[in-house]
Each structure stands twice: as C-alpha cells, then as structure tokens.
Amino acid sequence: MNGWINIYKPKGYTSTYCLNVLKSKFKLKKIGHAGTLDPLAEGVLPIAIGEATKSIPYLAEAKKNYLFEVFWGEETNTLDSEGVTTNVSKIIPSLKEINKVLHLFIGQIDQVPPKFSAKKINGKRCYDLARNNEEFELKPQKVTIFNLRVVSHHENKTSFLVSCGSGTYVRSLARDLAFALNTFGYASKILRSRYSHFSKKNTLTMDFLIKNVEKEDFYKYLLDIRKVLIHIPSIKLEDERIKLIKNGMKVSMLEEFGEVNIKSLIAQNQSQVLAFGELKSGFFYPKRILNI
Structure with a gap:
C-alpha cells in the first residue's frame, strides 16, 4: 500500500498524534507526514504511506x-x-x-x-x-x-x-x-x-477515517505519488535503464536533456514512479529508490 492521503489536522492535536492514530487503526508499517503543523494550528496535513514516504522531502519544495x-x-x-x-x-x-x-x-x-x-x-x-x-x-x-x-x-x-x-x-x-x-x-x-495541490476542500477528517473506513478499504483514499508531485519534472524510461537505476547506478540522459543540471527529477516507467534523483551534466543519479 503506497500513496498519499490528505488529512485535516484538527486544532489541539500534534501532527505525530495523527500519524500514530492512523498507523494503529490501519496497521501501517511505514507512514510519515510533510510539513509539521503546530498543535494549535489546523488544516491540510499531507500524509505519506509505504514507499511514498521516500517522496516526502520532494513535497517540501512545494508552495x-x-x-x-x-x-x-x-x-x-x-x-x-x-x-x-x-x-x-x-x-x-x-x-x-x-x-x-x-x-x-x-x-x-x-x-x-x-x-x-x-x-x-x-x-x-x-x-x-x-x-x-x-x-x-x-x-x-x-x-x-x-x-x-x-x-x-x-x-x-x-x-x-x-x-x-x-x-x-x-x-x-x-x-x-x-x-x-x-x-x-x-x-x-x-x-x-x-x-501544493492538497487543498482544504479535499481533506478527510480523522473522525471520518476512524469511524467509517475499514482497513481493507483504506487504499481507496490514497493518491498516486506522481499526481502528488506534479511540480517535479519526470522522464519515462525503458527497461534497460530502469534496471540500472534500481541497482543504484547512474544512467545517461544526455539524449533527452543534454548536459544540463536538474536538482530534482523523477524516473518512472509507463505507470509508476521508480526513483527520485538529481540530473548532473546529463546523468541521472538516483537518491531514493522505491521498492515497487
């Protein structure tokens, strides 16, 4: 189970409290949030599940x-x-x-x-x-x-x-x-x-999730990693370069980008995000590889 969920953090609770409640309710192994909200603050709290937790630093770049x-x-x-x-x-x-x-x-x-x-x-x-x-x-x-x-x-x-x-x-x-x-x-x-694209009008309350959603239905509320990180450029790769990236090796993207530098770039296949990395002089260096 991998993806993001848009939670409305109520006033009076810590961001960590919301994580712990969801982790316990839905038996989640990996969970994290982007952008801590103070206990007295409320509103949008994006929460990452599973391999999506590796994308948290990249959401931090968003407005x-x-x-x-x-x-x-x-x-x-x-x-x-x-x-x-x-x-x-x-x-x-x-x-x-x-x-x-x-x-x-x-x-x-x-x-x-x-x-x-x-x-x-x-x-x-x-x-x-x-x-x-x-x-x-x-x-x-x-x-x-x-x-x-x-x-x-x-x-x-x-x-x-x-x-x-x-x-x-x-x-x-x-x-x-x-x-x-x-x-x-x-x-x-x-x-x-x-x-980023998470808005208050599309949030789910903690109360709704705890009272109305069963463990086996939780995945229905998750957002795709690529759709969440729409502000980061991506490139679709063929199997040969995908294998290299999954082994943590750099790959050439000179044909697509030339000798340019891009701080954050997503490598993906036709449907899934595979890795986050940096483009240096036309070579992609994977920093976070997703086990998907």
Missing part, C-alpha cells in the same frame, strides 16, 4: 497557503495564544498602516524561527531548551513569501492569507509584521489551506 490571524498589542513567548505574555503595547495598527508594510515581506526575506519550535541546537529541540528556560539564539534563515494580503481587519485582530515556500514560520511572520508596525503581536489562529 503552502495559510490563513492566519494576528492579535495586536501583545507578544507571547511561543508567538501564539498558548504562551505566556512577554511584551505589551497600546499601539494597534490601522488597516491602512498594515497594508503599507506588506511589501516588506514579499520575496526572499530573513526570518528568525520561534524559540518554541522543532529546530535543533547541538542535537536538542529548541522547544525543550525553551521550556527549560535555557538561553540560546537562533540565526535568521532565508524563506520566500510569494504573496501576502489582508483578508479582514477588526479592531485588534487582522486576518491574512500568505503563500510561502518551505521553512516559513507563520508565527514568526506574525511577530515580524507587528515589529514593522512598531507594536507587538502573535498568531492567534493558523490554518493551512493548501499544500
């Missing part, structure tokens, strides 16, 4: 859309509503003021991750260090914001829609928007509405 709400005038240590208040301000920005600073966040920007995050320092999770009140600093990282706009504005709360690349923290974006407006703020709501 994500989030609806999020910023509560102005207050900052918490977690940058969301769960944390302890650390800073307050009487400055509440107007809609006009907010719209004026949005352009500062479009394109590639530097962003410091939240201290309460799954980032690691010397092998330790940052959220563990933060909970133990240990002092540490996180370096800014490059992230890409494709689009950012206001959805609604009501007194001390503003809702936004953002389209962003991998590694972006919405909680950090909320904090930085507030800084740009000379105030404080935190993400009071976060909902991931899209991840």
